[in-house]
Amino acid sequence: MPISTPAQISFPLDIPQVDVLATEQTRDGKFIITVESRRDTTRCGVCKQEIACKYGHGQIVRLRHLPILGQETYIEIRPRRAQCTTCQHAPTTTQTLPWYDQRSPHTKAYEKYLMKQLIGSTVADVSLKENLGYDAVLGALERQVEDEINWNDVQNLGSIGIDEVAHKKGRKSYRAVVTARQDDGSVIILTVLKDRKKRR
Numbered sequence: 001m002p003i004s005t006p007a008q009i010s011f012p013l014d015i016p017q018v019d020v021l022a023t024e025q026t027r028d029g030k031f032i033i034t035v036e037s038r039r040d041t042t043r044c045g046v047c048k049q050e051i052a053c054k055y056g057h058g059q060i061v062r063l064r065h066l067p068i069l070g071q072e073t074y075i076e077i078r079p080r081r082a083q084c085t086t087c088q089h090a091p092t093t094t095q096t097l098p099w100y101d102q103r104s105p106h107t108k109a110y111e112k113y114l115m116k117q118l119i120g121s122t123v124a125d126v127s128l129k130e131n132l133g134y135d136a137v138l139g140a141l142e143r144q145v146e147d148e149i150n151w152n153d154v155q156n157l158g159s160i161g162i163d164e165v166a167h168k169k170g171r172k173s174y175r176a177v178v179t180a181r182q183d184d185g186s187v188i189i190l191t192v193l194k195d196r197k198k199r200r
């Protein structure tokens with residue numbers, strides 16, 4: 001192998017129930033990972049029963065994900081679609097997957113990562129550092145507000161932290177990000193509280 005060819009590594013993707021169709025690195029260094037869902041059912045949007053995804057695919061969705069080797073990384077997926085044959089007018093539904101929210105341009109893992117970046121920082125700073133729009137960071141913060149805590153993920157409540165994050169540009173409006181440090185040193189976000197007034 002020529003000396004100029006870099007060594008290769010491979011590692012598992014941290015997203016459940018998908019197959020990787022392709023990976024590429026763009027000229028400007030971004031990683032694009034194309035995946036497809038392994039799940040072949042979803043819940044009908046009307047009657048909520050599990051129905052088979054046999055109605056083609058929706059538009060390609062590109063989701064910002066955790067950085068690889070410091071580079072911006074994106075997951076691309078064409079969501080599977082399903083049609084309910086028991087509901088009136090046979091409505092169609094796009095498959096929902098647990099690792100991203102259809103309203104969000106980010107994976108859930110990336111949104112949690114953004115919350116950690118926001119600790120002790122501001123929305124504007126994180127927007128700059130992550131090369132992400134101000135509204136995208138703010139949107140991620142808003143989606144975490146009073147989101148339900150999954151207590152199964154919390155091993156240790158011994159070290160709770162509350163950090164203020166400046167919310168709106170030029171206004172004294174804050175969110176309080178509540179975190180718990182785990183035994184392995186990782187920090188998990190418990191919740192984000194609204195409208196905390198900054199102390200003087």
Ligand SMILES: [Zn+2]
Pocket residue numbers: 044045046047048049084085086087
């Ligand atoms: Zn239905």
